[in-house]
Amino acid sequence: MSTLNYSKQRQAILDLLQSRKDHPNAEVIYQTLRKSMPNLSAGTVYRNLKLLTELGQIKKLTGLDGVDHFDGTISPHSHFICQCCGKVDDVFFEADESLNEKAASHCDGEIQSHNVYFYGTCNECLKTIK
Amino acid sequence: MSTLNYSKQRQAILDLLQSRKDHPNAEVIYQTLRKSMPNLSAGTVYRNLKLLTELGQIKKLTGLDGVDHFDGTISPHSHFICQCCGKVDDVFFEADESLNEKAASHCDGEIQSHNVYFYGTCNECLKTIK
DNA sequence: AAAAAATTAATAATCATTCCTGTTTTTTAT
DNA sequence: ATAAAAAACAGGAATGATTATTAATTTTTT
Numbered sequence: 001m002s003t004l005n006y007s008k009q010r011q012a013i014l015d016l017l018q019s020r021k022d023h024p025n026a027e028v029i030y031q032t033l034r035k036s037m038p039n040l041s042a043g044t045v046y047r048n049l050k051l052l053t054e055l056g057q058i059k060k061l062t063g064l065d066g067v068d069h070f071d072g073t074i075s076p077h078s079h080f081i082c083q084c085c086g087k088v089d090d091v092f093f094e095a096d097e098s099l100n101e102k103a104a105s106h107c108d109g110e111i112q113s114h115n116v117y118f119y120g121t122c123n124e125c126l127k128t129i130k
Numbered sequence: 131m132s133t134l135n136y137s138k139q140r141q142a143i144l145d146l147l148q149s150r151k152d153h154p155n156a157e158v159i160y161q162t163l164r165k166s167m168p169n170l171s172a173g174t175v176y177r178n179l180k181l182l183t184e185l186g187q188i189k190k191l192t193g194l195d196g197v198d199h200f201d202g203t204i205s206p207h208s209h210f211i212c213q214c215c216g217k218v219d220d221v222f223f224e225a226d227e228s229l230n231e232k233a234a235s236h237c238d239g240e241i242q243s244h245n246v247y248f249y250g251t252c253n254e255c256l257k258t259i260k
Numbered sequence: 261a262a263a264a265a266a267t268t269a270a271t272a273a274t275c276a277t278t279c280c281t282g283t284t285t286t287t288t289a290t
Numbered sequence: 291a292t293a294a295a296a297a298a299c300a301g302g303a304a305t306g307a308t309t310a311t312t313a314a315t316t317t318t319t320t
Contacts, residue, residue: 005286005297026276041300046277048298062193063245066308067276080237093236100248106223107210109252115193116246118230122239135266135317156307171269176308178267196277197307 004055009033009040010048017058017072023079023088025067063117064088078116084125091118134185139163139170140178147188147202153209153218155197193247194218208246214255221248 004010012033017024024032030045049070052058061069061079065086071079078091100111121129134140142163147154154162160175179200182188191199191209195216201209208221230241251259 003297007285007298009299039300041302043278043301044299050278060193063190078233080233080239080241082239083242089238091233091236093233099246103208103210103221103223103246103248106221107248107250108219109210109212109250110256111210111248111250112213113250114246114248116229116233116244118233118237118241118244120237120239120241120243126240133266137267137316139268169269171271173270173309174268180309 004051007048009037009044010052012037012040013045013048014052014057014072017070020072021090023061023064023069023071025069027067029070061088078118080118080120080122082122082125083119084121084129087122087124089122091116134181137178139167139174140182142167142170143175143178144182144187144202147200150202151220153191153194153199153201155199157197159200191218208248210248210250210252212252212255213249214251214259217252217254219252221246 013029016029016033026042026045026049029049030040030042033045034040049058049060049068053060053070056074059071059074061071064081069088071090073090075092078093080089080091081087082089099114099116103114104111143159146159146163156172156175156179159179160170160172163175164170179188179190179198183190183200186204189201189204191201194211199218201220203220208223210219210221211217212219229244229246233244234241
């Protein structure tokens with residue numbers, strides 16, 4: 001895969017993800033950055049999101065609304081998805097190391113990592129419903 | 131959404147999923163069933179997988195290899211994905227109820243359910259590597 | 261058994277993502 | 291600092307999983 005060179009497009013994508021607490025998808029990232037980089041191309045966004053994910057500098061979130069979302073926070077954490085509004089929040093909750101150990105005996109293999117997704121209704125949506 | 135009528139196509143899809151321990155994707159389901167139902171159409175497979183998922187009779191697994199996979203086992207369990215061969219195993223491991231409770235205080239909302247994915251290398255792949 | 265409703269097959273359309281090509285930027289080596 | 295080599299880019303075409311459309315068939319209701 002060789003080493004990654006510098007590019008201002010890649011830097012901008014990483015900066016954007018690290019500065020946001022939400023978890024934008026490729027299209028949102030593209031439209032946002034296009035304002036300041038008018039001839040950024042969508043392919044560049046997709047290619048760099050893939051590269052950064054492979055290098056572990058960002059995390060890809062799947063299974064939310066059908067399209068991939070991206071997270072610039074790489075410290076271990078889970079996600080809470082509101083099934084009402086689709087919002088994805090970080091959940092900083094550390095059951096982490098123990099979870100792999102507990103599951104190990106039930107697995108036909110060696111666990112290296114895990115992802116946890118919580119589904120529910122966020123407080124904002126709960127207010128609206130009542 | 132009205133009520134679901136009977137259709138032998140839908141029944142065949144559900145039977146197939148409940149009889150298999152792996153987690154086939156739509157294409158595999160389509161090709162398998164086509165052997166005994168030669169004019170089954172792919173659209174029918176996709177439409178019924180979507181319906182059955184919405185009704186909670188099957189579970190959709192995302193984020194494995196880019197395409198959705200389906201699981202006929204609805205009792206609560208997790209999944210182990212081998213990053214080497216792509217195999218997806220069930221993990222019947224019950225930290226379940228407690229996990230929602232533990233995470234609740236870290237969430238801005240009400241947790242209703244969760245999904246856990248474990249990633250690693252299966253025993254078969256471990257052998258091959260060594 | 262006929263009418264109404266639901267489902268299907270076949271195929272066209274969609275849309276997120278990847279691939280391709282010629283150009284530009286970044287790095288390396290002089 | 292400059293030229294050659296490597297990596298990355300923009301723009302657009304291609305891919306591929308999934309969804310939508312429509313006329314025909316099957317299932318349910320009466």
